Amino acid sequence: MSARQAAHRERGSRSIGLDAVAAGGVIALVAAFAIGSALRPERKSDPVHRRATRKARDGAAILGASVLMDSAMEHFRGGFHNRAMVLAPATAAASIAASLAEPRPDRTGRLPRLGHALSFAVGAAGLGFHFYNVTKRPGGLSWNNLFYAAPLGAPGALAISGLLGLTSEALSIAPVDGNRTGNEALAWSLPEAGRGLALATGGSLLVTAAEAGLLHFRGAFHNPAMWLPVTVPPATGLFLIGEAANPTDSGREVTRWAARGVAVLGVVGTAFHVWGVHRNMGGWHNWRQTSLAGPPTPAPISFTGLAMAGLAALDALGSEERSS
Amino acid sequence: MSGRVSVLDDAAELRPRAVSGRAPDVFSREDCVPMAQFRDEEEVDFAIVGTGCGGGVLAAKLAEAGGSVVAFDAGPFFRPLADFASDEREQEKLYWLEERISDGENPIELGSNNSGRCVGGSTVHFQMVALRFRPEWFQARTKLGYGADWPVDWREMWRYYEEVEKACSISGPIRYPWGPKRGRYPYRAHEVNAAGLVLARGAEALGIDWAPTPLCTLSAPHGKSPPCVYRGMCKIGCSTNAKQSVLVTYIPRALAAGAEIRDLATVGRIETDRWGRATGVAYFREGRWRFQKARHVIVAGYSIETPRLLLNSHSARHPDGLANSSGLVGRHLMVHSNHAVWAEFDEEIRWYKGPPSMACCEHWNYADDDPTKDFDGGYAFMSQGPLPSDFATSIVTNSGEFGMDLRARMAKYNRMAGLKMVGETMPQADNRVTLSEGKDDLGLPRPRVTFGYCDNDKRLYAHALDFMGRMIEAAEGKNRFETEGTAHLMGGCRMGEDPKTSVVNADGRSWDVPNLWVCDGSLMPTGGGVNPSMTILANAARIADRMIAAGRRGEV
Ligand SMILES: Cc1cc2nc3c(=O)[nH]c(=O)nc-3n(C[C@H](O)[C@H](O)[C@H](O)COP(=O)(O)OP(=O)(O)OC[C@H]3O[C@@H](n4cnc5c(N)ncnc54)[C@H](O)[C@@H]3O)c2cc1C
Ligand code: SF4
Numbered sequence: 079m080s081a082r083q084a085a086h087r088e089r090g091s092r093s094i095g096l097d098a099v100a101a102g103g104v105i106a107l108v109a110a111f112a113i114g115s116a117l118r119p120e121r122k123s124d125p126v127h128r129r130a131t132r133k134a135r136d137g138a139a140i141l142g143a144s145v146l147m148d149s150a151m152e153h154f155r156g157g158f159h160n161r162a163m164v165l166a167p168a169t170a171a172a173s174i175a176a177s178l179a180e181p182r183p184d185r186t187g188r189l190p191r192l193g194h195a196l197s198f199a200v201g202a203a204g205l206g207f208h209f210y211n212v213t214k215r216p217g218g219l220s221w222n223n224l225f226y227a228a229p230l231g232a233p234g235a236l237a238i239s240g241l242l243g244l245t246s247e248a249l250s251i252a253p254v255d256g257n258r259t260g261n262e263a264l265a266w267s268l269p270e271a272g273r274g275l276a277l278a279t280g281g282s283l284l285v286t287a288a289e290a291g292l293l294h295f296r297g298a299f300h301n302p303a304m305w306l307p308v309t310v311p312p313a314t315g316l317f318l319i320g321e322a323a324n325p326t327d328s329g330r331e332v333t334r335w336a337a338r339g340v341a342v343l344g345v346v347g348t349a350f351h352v353w354g355v356h357r358n359m360g361g362w363h364n365w366r367q368t369s370l371a372g373p374p375t376p377a378p379i380s381f382t383g384l385a386m387a388g389l390a391a392l393d394a395l396g397s398e399e400r401s402s
Numbered sequence: 403m404s405g406r407v408s409v410l411d412d413a414a415e416l417r418p419r420a421v422s423g424r425a426p427d428v429f430s431r432e433d434c435v436p437m438a439q440f441r442d443e444e445e446v447d448f449a450i451v452g453t454g455c456g457g458g459v460l461a462a463k464l465a466e467a468g469g470s471v472v473a474f475d476a477g478p479f480f481r482p483l484a485d486f487a488s489d490e491r492e493q494e495k496l497y498w499l500e501e502r503i504s505d506g507e508n509p510i511e512l513g514s515n516n517s518g519r520c521v522g523g524s525t526v527h528f529q530m531v532a533l534r535f536r537p538e539w540f541q542a543r544t545k546l547g548y549g550a551d552w553p554v555d556w557r558e559m560w561r562y563y564e565e566v567e568k569a570c571s572i573s574g575p576i577r578y579p580w581g582p583k584r585g586r587y588p589y590r591a592h593e594v595n596a597a598g599l600v601l602a603r604g605a606e607a608l609g610i611d612w613a614p615t616p617l618c619t620l621s622a623p624h625g626k627s628p629p630c631v632y633r634g635m636c637k638i639g640c641s642t643n644a645k646q647s648v649l650v651t652y653i654p655r656a657l658a659a660g661a662e663i664r665d666l667a668t669v670g671r672i673e674t675d676r677w678g679r680a681t682g683v684a685y686f687r688e689g690r691w692r693f694q695k696a697r698h699v700i701v702a703g704y705s706i707e708t709p710r711l712l713l714n715s716h717s718a719r720h721p722d723g724l725a726n727s728s729g730l731v732g733r734h735l736m737v738h739s740n741h742a743v744w745a746e747f748d749e750e751i752r753w754y755k756g757p758p759s760m761a762c763c764e765h766w767n768y769a770d771d772d773p774t775k776d777f778d779g780g781y782a783f784m785s786q787g788p789l790p791s792d793f794a795t796s797i798v799t800n801s802g803e804f805g806m807d808l809r810a811r812m813a814k815y816n817r818m819a820g821l822k823m824v825g826e827t828m829p830q831a832d833n834r835v836t837l838s839e840g841k842d843d844l845g846l847p848r849p850r851v852t853f854g855y856c857d858n859d860k861r862l863y864a865h866a867l868d869f870m871g872r873m874i875e876a877a878e879g880k881n882r883f884e885t886e887g888t889a890h891l892m893g894g895c896r897m898g899e900d901p902k903t904s905v906v907n908a909d910g911r912s913w914d915v916p917n918l919w920v921c922d923g924s925l926m927p928t929g930g931g932v933n934p935s936m937t938i939l940a941n942a943a944r945i946a947d948r949m950i951a952a953g954r955r956g957e958v
Contacts, residue, residue: 216602217594221576222614226593297622298589357623359631359642371631 096366099154103147106167110146110174111139127252127268130393134246134275137386138177140379141239142197146170147376149232155370156228162207165200166236173197173239177246187251194243201237208233225296231289235380238282242387245271245278249394269325272394276322279388283315283340286380297373303350306343311381314340318388325395334392341385347378410487414478415495418666418688420521425657428650429626429643431484438470438660442694446470449683449696451669451711454523455938456922457702458648458656459566463946465659467953472662472694474685476707477520479665480649486641490791493638496520496527500848502706503838507854510737511799514637514792515889517704521665522649524704525935527639530618531759531784531824532572533932534563536581536767542928546770548778548858549829549928550734553899553908554944560584562940567616570646570939571624574616580764589621592630597753598761600819601785604877605763615762615784618935619645632756634787648939670846672699672715672724672918680724680918686844698958700910702922702942705735705891709835709924710849712895725895725912725920730905732835734896736929737853739825739863740889742786743870744818745879751819759784759822766869767931777862779826780931783870786820800885819879821870824889826931827859835894853888890934894924909948921945 149166158164176193208228215223224230249271266274291308299305317333355372356362369375413419419426424434440446448464450457450473461473478495480486487493498519502512510516518524537556542549564585567574574587591614594602598614605612619630619640630644643650653663667687675681682695701708709732713723723731766772767780788796794812797803803811827833833854837847855863867884874882897920898904901913910925912918923938930937952958 216599216606216612222591222594225590296590300589300622300624354623357628359628359644367631371629 096151096154096370099150103150103167106150106171107143107146107174110142110171111178113175113178126393126397130268130272130390130397131246131250132390133393134242134249134387134390135177137279137383137388137390138239138242138246139174140383140386141235141242142170142174142177142383144376144380144383145232145235145239146174148374149236151370151374151376152229152232166204166233169197169200170236170239173236173243177239177243191244191247194240194247196240197243198237198240201233201235201240204233204236205230224292229289229293231286231292234285234289238285239383241278242275242282242384245275246387246390249275249390252394268394268397272391272397273322273325275387275391276318276395279384279391280315280318280322283311283318283381283384283388286384287311287315290377293373301350301354307347307378307381310336310343311340311384314385314388318391321392321395330392330396334389337385337388337392340388341382344379344382344385347381348375351375351378410485410492412495414480414485414665418664419479420663420665425663426479426481428481428654429483431481435654435657437657438662440470440472440662440694442692445682445695445697446472447696448472448698448700449694450474450700450702451683452523452702452704452707452922453521453653453663454518454525454648454702454704454922455935456704456942457700458522458525458652459939459942460700460702460921460946460949461656461661461663462652462659463943464949465656465661467946467950469953470660471656472664472696473656474664474667474669474683474694475519475521475523476668477518477665479521479663480526480639482526482639482641482643482649486635486639488633488635488638488641490638490789493527496639498707500842501840503840503848503850504853505850506833506852510851510853510888512706512851515740515887516737516891517706520649521663522647522653525618525647526649527637528618528647528935529637529758529933530645531762531933532567532570532574532616532618532936533762533764533782534581534584535559535930535932535937536780539928539930542779546778550896550898550903552927553897553904554941558944559937559940562944563936565943566936566939570618570651571620572616572618572646572936573621575614577613578616579611579613580768587616589624591615592617592619592621592632592756592760594760595632595753595756595785595787596749596751597787597819598759598785600747600751600874600877600879601761601763601783601821604821604873605765607876608873610763610765612761612763615757615759617757617760618647619757630757634754634756634758634789636757637789637792668844668846669703669711670714670844672701672711674715674717674719674724674915676719678719678915680915698917698919700919700921701895702920704922705894705924706835706849706851708920708922709894710837710847712920713835713837714847720914725905725914725918727914728902728905730831730896730903732894733831733833734829734893734927735833735835735851735853736827736829736892736926737888738823738890738929738931738933739781739827739855739859739866740822740887741825741863741867742820742822742885742887743867743874743882744786744820744885745874745877745882746814747817747819747879750816752816753785753787753819754789756787758787760787761785764932766866774865777858777865779828779858779862779928781823781825781862781866782932783821783823783866786822788820790815796885796887800887801883819874819877821874823863823866823870824931824933825859825862825866826929827862828856829893829896829928830854830856890923890929892923892926892929892934895920896927897925898927909952910945919945919949
């Protein structure tokens with residue numbers, strides 16, 4: 079049974095409407111940002127360090143928000159026919175809160191880390207479920223199933239948001255003065271953390287671009303702009319990975335501009351998707367159907383989140399040269 | 403939906419809409435686009451009778467090449483967004499329902515399943531299955547030993563398939579399991595619905611290939627058309643314009659290139675001069691008969707109306723009808739056997755969701771060496787999604803079930819699935835269109851359609867029923883039953899290389915009257931085991947190019 083058919087089947091027996099899901103999503107988003115920000119007092123520390131940490135965690139939060147809205151909408155479309163489907167948006171909300179919370183070396187600091195680890199675990203499990211959903215349908219691992227059965231990229235994004243969260247945690251608790259306390263499991267030095275983050279974001283950009291590529295291929299690249307997210311982000315991802323392997327000043331500058339481009343692309347992409355929804359029958363007047371049938375509006379902004387994490391990684395990597 | 407309430411009226415059916423230099427904008431609810439207009443006494447380059455697959459393509463391509471074109475259609479010029487309702491009865495306005503006489507050993511049921519009557523032709527209500535001929539079928543006689551050869555090389559046809567598939571933004575699978583490798587379809591295949599997955603399950607259980615059906619409806623936006631919304635009203639006319647019918651593809655192109663479309667304009671006769679050349683067409687519009695002068699007349703009214711018009715255009719020089727020195731006008735009419743198996747399932751299928759035939763199987767079009775294949779020709783079959791009255795009607799006509807029995811059957815509507823064949827029938831000279839004694843409201847002789855299956859046709863559909871039955875059972879269908887029927891029309895004015903055995907040449911030009919052409923489904927020498935529209939479109943695109951090339955050489 080496909081997600082779409084399930085949606086039709088379940089909708090009759092369920093009183094939750096899409097407006098309720100949308101409202102719920104927005105409330106969860108606001109709440110997550112509020113809780114996260116409340117747990118995030120200013121701290122005096124190295125400006126590069128702080129800036130990088132902030133950026134990385136804001137990036138992770140944006141990614142989490144994208145996953146939250148996207149999974150809420152898609153799983154609504156799937157009628158939440160499997161109870162576990164509520165886990166995805168719920169975990170994404172936890173992930174946003176965790177990303178926004180100020181990391182602390184004390185016990186309360188464990189909570190956000192747990193949140194990130196949970197996102198990662200739920201994302202990975204979701205990937206397994208979705209893979210199973212794809213392969214059990216007639217045709218198995220066919221294009222039609224990759225296009226239309228449970229998407230592999232979506233839980234992947236949740237896992238990525240957990241991974242970014244964890245890496246940015248490592249960044250935030252990295253000792254600024256180079257002295258490790260030895261208390262922290264993830265106590266990397268700042269440049270080390272920067273490398274880790276560059277690698278994580280670079281890889282994530284490749285994976286996310288692959289997902290965009292699959293879905294834009296499904297849309298037959300009917301608008302030439304659809305090529306942008308399958309070219310700019312993977313190039314940036316490769317640059318970031320290159321920087322992680324072998325950081326150079328000039329390379330960093332190029333990568334920084336590329337990452338800024340990706341950040342802008344996330345916003346431009348959202349605008350394109352809003353336009354894309356309008357091109358479906360009934361346009362935004364008919365949003366209850368078209369926002370589900372058209373291109374997913376919450377998806378492109380994940381590129382902005384990833385780009386911010388990438389920029390943070392570059393900041394942290396830059397600190398290496400300054401300190402050495 | 404959008405909150406707008408629309409009221410249907412029958413304005414399109416009562417008064418012509420393409421008048422005063424304006425034609426309906428099919429992408430709007432009430433707007434118009436500018437249209438060229440020619441005077442009756444102005445000798446236009448091309449007068450085209452019919453605006454479906456054949457006429458629509460020619461109107462667009464000939465006008466784009468600079469020709470002056472007037473295309474006539476007996477039916478209305480609809481704006482789908484405003485004129486189409488999700489109602490089976492209302493949408494009967496799309497069919498050619500004028501009385502026709504049907505006889506022979508197996509009289510064809512004429513109406514909704516054969517031909518349309520509106521600008522855009524039968525594609526306005528066709529089911530969008532967009533398949534190509536198997537290459538060998540273009541040489542069926544030489545290579546496979548039955549039927550007749552086409553005067554066309556398959557490679558040329560394949561180039562034109564590609565052209566028309568692009569023009570109609572066909573959504574098809576990445577890998578098509580049968581036949582030579584083809585280029586990528588312009589759009590990706592749609593999600594296969596539950597009814598299609600029944601076919602898929604059955605095919606996998608029997609170990610044969612299946613594929614998401616290439617469909618003539620959008621899986622992503624194109625121009626002013628939105629993607630398909632999967633409401634399944636396709637056979638009664640798509641009210642979203644996702645379906646890429648000729649009405650929303652070639653007709654707007656034709657208008658933009660300067661062609662004139664005359665809706666609610668029935669052509670009754672092609673006039674000829676004393677040298678036997680066509681001079682133009684007599685047509686009935688707005689309550690009176692008129693005459694349009696033309697240098698060339700192209701007939702594209704489909705397999706019944708094209709022969710009818712040619713036969714009715716007899717004159718002293720052409721006593722048996724125009725282009726009929728071979729005596730073949732109206733002969734070799736073909737249908738597709740459209741028999742089906744149906745079964746009930748434990749799970750809900752809701753087969754009306756989405757286009758009706760989302761999965762297909764062409765196995766028996768290619769399995770020449772299978773020892774159980776005891777027939778010439780081939781057949782494809784597809785998953786089904788009939789709308790309720792359509793399905794109820796086919797049950798009543800096939801099984802006679804009525805009253806509580808019918809009600810009980812229809813109560814299972816949402817848990818049913820079916821497989822329906824498109825079976826090749828042999829071109830037989832005695833399956834034909836002739837003129838009857840009776841006259842229609844315009845005083846034109848009604849067509850008589852005579853049809854009977856030959857033994858090969860019967861073996862073919864018996865084989866299909868048996869195979870589809872096994873497949874639906876392998877997919878865990880219960881309480882299986884069968885229905886019979888026909889779909890599509892082909893032939894009636896076959897093209898060929900010899901004036902004695904064909905009506906027109908490979909360019910669609912009649913052997914007898916050099917400025918009279920035929921370009922529609924009636925040209926097909928054989929029917930093939932696939933739905934015909936793509937082949938008719940491709941052939942029309944090819945003929946258009948041949949006409950344009952001949953024009954450059956000064957031969958047109
Ligand atoms: C219900 C249904 C479902 C179908 N499904 C499929 C499918 O899934 N796939 C597929 O490939 N094919 C399908 N077909 C077949 C396909 O639609 C036709 O084969 C194709 O449209 C024929 O093209 P044509 O140009 O020969 O004629 P048409 O498209 O029928 O066009 C002929 C036009 O000529 C006009 N006309 C006729 N006589 C006159 C006259 N004297 N004066 C003025 N106008 C006249 C008619 O009004 C009509 O509009 C389907 C057909 C039907 C009826
Ligand atoms: S299912 Fe798609 S093609 Fe068919 S009528 Fe609806 S929108 Fe049109």
